[in-house]
Amino acid sequence: MKRKYWLYLLVVLVTTTFIAACNSNEGKDTATSSATKDLYTCSMHPQVLQDHPGNCPICGMKLIKKNATPVALNNINLETLLKPTNEFVVASLPVTTPQENSVYIPVKVYGTIEADTRAMGNISARVSGRIEKLYLRYRFQKVTAGQKVVEIYSPELLTAQENLLFLSKSDAQNTAFIQAAKQKLLLLGMSSTELNKVIATGKPLYSVSVYSKYSGHVHDAGMIPNTSSMNENEMNNAAPVTQELALKEGMYVNKGQTMFMIMNHHKAWAALQIFPNQQSIIKKGDRVQIIPETDTTAVINGTVDFVEPFFRGSSKTITARVYFHNMDMLTIGSQVTANIFTEAKNGLWLPQTAVLSLGRNEVAFLKSDGGFLAHKVTTGIRSEGKVQILSGLSAKDTVATNAQYLIDSESFIQIASK
Template sequence: MNKPLYLPARWTQGRLLACALLAGLLTLGVGACQQAPPEDAHAHDGASTYFTCPMHPQIVRAEPGKCPVCSMDLVKATKQGGAATPATAVAPAAALTHYTCPMHPQISRKQPGKCPICGMDLVKAAKAAPATAGGPAAAPEVLLSAQQRQLAGIRVAALGGAASTASSAAGTTVLTGTITANANQTRTVSSRVAGRVERLFVRQTGATIRAGAPLVSIYSEQLQALQQEYVLSLAQQRAMGTSGNQYGRLVASARQKLRLLGMSEGQLRTLAATGRPTSSLTFYSPQAGLVQAVGVTEGQYVGEGTLLVSLTNLSLVWVEAQLYPEEVAGVEMGQSVQVQVAGLPDAYSGRVVFLSPEREANSKVTLLRVQLANAGGRLQPGMQANVRLPSRGPTATVQSLTLPQDAVLRDSRGSYVWEQVGTAGRFRRLKVTTGAETDETVAITGGVPAGALVVVGGAYLLESEYALYQGTDPMAGMDPSIKM
């Protein structure tokens, strides 16, 4: 017979109390479930439930799973649906206000509340007016208060007006260019012998060099051998006197070899007079100018053709700019143009010396080259400059519509501007087509009519508000294989 198991009284009472509490909680839970209204089954009539990523709200799935971007677990969310009410159809402006989550802009509610994903308070935002029957959807709109417009520095100007047209005088095309060295005044000094760099007379770029100044001295056994040959031929010719004319051809041949190696006439005369070959060959500057590049260091072994020093003369420089096809017709070779260099108050007068007959690879532009006189040496390669071309012919009478670069916003889908509509504080986003551009302006060829009030200052704030409240796709331009 099994003996009964006796437990300590304190332990038994504690266990019994815990069991009683657990049973009570289960009873209350069952009762609450029976008494709760059937919200899960019917409260979301007209709404849709989906699964999304907290970090990438553009990811939407019908079933739970992992985010294809960051591999986080998808969370359940609810999106309101249903047809528009008759009031919305009669007064589209009433649909311009809704409530959304700053972190999850796909959440849209008609009333304030909490975000079902992160629990943040929903904020009031502007929303595009619904599409009219049989017509396209209205452009997205954003509402800003007076304080927001003041803090953001929102400025508007009429398209085609003086404030929005920044292309200086009518009939003038402004091109962005860069000052470069004149290739016709650039010389390179290369080694004509194989040997070792014994001495480097110039060590840094930008140094001023006079014509005939020493540049590099190179030790060469080949040079010594040819000098010995030349001295021996001269000695034999002198020893034979008038009967040694047959040695004249040997002397001339040895002399020509030394000349081709880079020895000057003065060096050859000194060698003939002394009869003592030198162990090194010194290369001299062929012109005055600036040291553009130094290709060797002392002690370095070089071969024939090695670049030693590159020299350039900056008394004449080039400005290289790019032209669109529609602008080429107004340019002629030798045409006089005005050039304004960044950081310098004075304008320079130059002339067109080159217009490329072909377009650059994978581009719609062609190369224009303008030559400028640089007597004072103030113009240096790499400086930015604007080239002003006076338009000719029929193009001079055409008034292009241009906007500042900051007024035109771009993404992978195209170019956009913000237009003020109605009263101050209401703006809508318009897609536009653009034409020729400079570093300051963009030509507008379509999408917005002339005279429209376009935002020319603070457009980036409007774009950020649009991205925040309208749910602009932050993954635009990424792998299209990712399902949205």
């Protein structure tokens, strides 16, 4: 009986020892597996956990190992740690240095197509008289050079013709007086064809034709329409393009009065609006590529021909003109997009993320022992993700690549500068 008892006890002890050994090996395997598997988290958002390195999906910061040993910051005393964040920030972040480069600044602007006022011509009355025949009836009517536009009866012209005929009949040998009479008629607006007709027939012309010296469209009659006979509804419903000209047959005109203004729409300019932060880099002669909104395939290449030295109305943008031949007859007043290619700008350049704007001031975080020092800088041009540093930094300085990570909105009130 004793032998069976001891045999039973021995079996129980062996089984228990075997099970304990198995559990111990499994625990070791699990611990070993857990130890070899690293977890990565974000220092700003500890709820983010990944089994591989990368960037935080929330703030974009580089992930760190969850069980990594903290980076040791040497020479950091208690006084440094107690400094306000507007003076010193203890942190370990990626850094960069200002780069001395020549950067080409492409500027994208918007504008409109306007008529070139240099291509404008006025048709004026050289004598006082009455309009007998009018050949232009409505605004924006097409006109070509040499086209007859109006016939005028003028007592002055009639008298000058009769003087010429009298001299030709009574004193044909006095060529000087006859030539002077002919010249007077030409200066009063009579054409050489009409003058020869008067001499050949011996009879004066009661109406003299006025011809256009310009090609284009009737842009404005140069007179204020008489709207006293039109009621308010008729004036509001009349489109400017379809409105008749103020000049009518039977009206009297005065010497020197502008009857028509002809605008050549084949000559135009693009008025490009330049914002204040771009005005310092846009110069006359810069190459421009213009894309009209009405026809994106009609790319216009030109240069900045003139920069207007004033603001239009209440606008805070200045206007740069690009003259071009409007052979495709793009609509006056239509919108355009333009790319201005400026000259290369030399200077120190930083990523825009490295500079923080605080209203009137701008700061970069200068690398110092164990942390970053808030440092005031003066910036210039901003383009393509870069900012020009005018003062406050040198090419030997090191600053934080992203200044946003070092800002404390509640305590960052003042700027510490050297």
